[in-house]
Amino acid sequence: MADNAAPARRAVLGLDVGKATHWACMLTRDGEIAVNRPVANSEHELDRLFSQVGEGTLVVVDQARNIGALPISRARRAGLDVAYLPGIAAHQASRMFAGDAKTDERDAHVIARTAMGLPDALLPVPERDGNLEAARSLASQRDHMVTCATRDKNRLRSILLESCPAFEALVDPSDPRWLRVLARLGGAWGVADAGRASFSALMRGAGGSARADAWTAIASSTRPSEVMVRAENPQVKMLARRISEAMEEASRLDAEIASLLESDDTYACLLTIPGIGPRTASELTIAIDISSFPDHDHLASYCGIAPRNRRSGTSIASVAASRQGNKRLKNLLIFSCNSLTRSANRFGEYYRACRGRGMCHGEALKAVARKRLKVIYAVMRDKAPYAA
Template identity: 30%
Template sequence: MINEHETIDVYIGADVGKSNHHAVALNKAGKKLLDKALPQDETKLKSLIKSLSKHGRLLFVADQPATIGALPVAVAHAAGIQVAYLPGLAMRRIADLHPGEAKSDPRDAYIIADAARTMPHTLRTVEVPEEQVAELSMLCGFDDDHAKQSTATSNRIRGLLTQIHPALERVIGPHLDHVAMAELLAKYPSPAALRRAGEARIGALLRKHAPRAWKGWAHEITAALAAQTVVVSGTEAAGIVLPELARMLAQSRSARATVLKRVEELVTDHPLHLMLDSMPGVGIRTEARILTEVTGKDFATAGHLASYAGLAPVTWRSGTSIRGDHSSRKGNKVLKRALFLSAFASLKCKDQVSRAYYDRKRAEGKKHNQAVIALARRRCNVLFAMLRDGSIYEAPQALAA
């Protein structure tokens, strides 16, 4: 973007909104060519671009290139003009350089346009993602939402069981990730209902979903029920809430399974699948997140990729009082989480390189999370080289051989 900055004649800053946007257009000298509100409408956006095209080459800059800003970005791309976005944190810092403290759409749009005109290094290029990646991004976001919902629902169930019957929670709680326990609580949601059902019926229900573990679980549940005879206050209300929570949990997991099936199809059909799949600790969901967050972006070095992911250490220096390197709190949190979990998963794979590096960091005195982050940073180098060269993963010992 910086290299082509001199060829731009008009800078359009757009403060996007759900139903309306506000656009400000500036020429090279900073003169306002446009300052108006625009509806979230394709025809109006095309008309804006057409009216400004007579002034020369355009650059369209938005503060949110996705979600509510997706339509303006798509219209600008379709019109063949350059598109960029100004990150929110950079925009807020730049806003402090402008007089006034008001927070309004016209002011924000002007700040975006002026930043594009005078500080091109603050901009980020926006590329139209390929259809596969765009679909993966939407599906992964849906999957993330359901993962959070499943965790919250599971914790809520465990909390209620702990309140009314701790012994029962110690048996059911650790296995709530299994569909059998959700089905059990949906049908027999209270200790009283489980006692009336008896071990035989409990076992029959569990057997449908857990053919190997059903007998042991049924016996443990019956023993737990016998360990508590008093009825705790709130047990009756819990009997109403628990089946609803169990059904919510089952529904969330069913939705995730459906989405995962489609994600797997998209990932396996992608040209980078064989390359990413060869890396230890990289599964379908991690592959999907690497594709949505990395592909289409240009990284000059492995350090650039690590910095983008928030895995590069940040040096703090202030005289003699503050010294040291710390983990970054910035970066792409979605990618950082995916690479962190991938590094953790690689410790259980046959690849001994990751385990050896992790053990070395632990021996240096680093805590578990610090060692895994260091491993994830090291794996960024490998990932960058694989994407750059188009090669699959090869363990160092295999290369030596």
């Protein structure tokens, strides 16, 4: 944030970015509006705007990716500093301004005024090398595939539950063997029609008890009408195929991301921290520019695992972790600590100490995540492997 917070009251150009056009609102050092107009989302129009604003102007956007990418790249090409005002901050700031209309013009005005008066609300827009940017793009696609698979798993379970609850309870839609069965045979009654031998052949590798339990569940359930069976089987087959494809693509993308980052010092050092695997290490490397955080407390706040402090007079209270921050990183940092709960290292001992003080499992995990984040911060800052 160092370059964005310098000197206060410098000219600010707020951009409410859009797909076809952006609204530009420029405030001079005296707070006067110098520019207030729409700008087409084209290189030529953006270059013309940035050539007119003057050297030293800070360009502030409300989206740093996708539709905000072109304004950021052209502003940098023009030699201007760029900062990012998160959407939640812009939304909260808009309440301080008169009126409640939601227009591009008003939003650009809010962005510019907030950047001028509250520079601490801004986040940097770091320039990344090609490998990191490619990894970020692939990670977004992987997340999309995981989301698609989760949605299809929920739909698959809904269909199976309505048809044969006992069979649905045994199905694991993350297991390739079960997906192979469902994609080939359909739901419970498609399995029954194919016969036990076909089912067992497709479930090869699974324990005999699992196959027997599934067959018993089908045999002990009442078959619905044939119309329902004919409607169910094609849906189950299609969903199972889509889940398999999405999971395979997510795995391929994970491997490609790891390959892109294998020469990155930060990524390699993060892998030495207990409980940090390739997925979490890649997310941290891609999402965090550690130079933007002066200490681990600021990083914890950004990740949403720092407690909110409340003070009134002589009373000081630390309450639950803030609900703000990067929810994705927060979930990764907390859930990756599950692997530490029974470990013999310092984090496992700390987890057990927290439970001994009366914390529930979730609270103890958050406490461990906060403690481990201090290590993560030091490792990323120094690019040095973790030493117990």
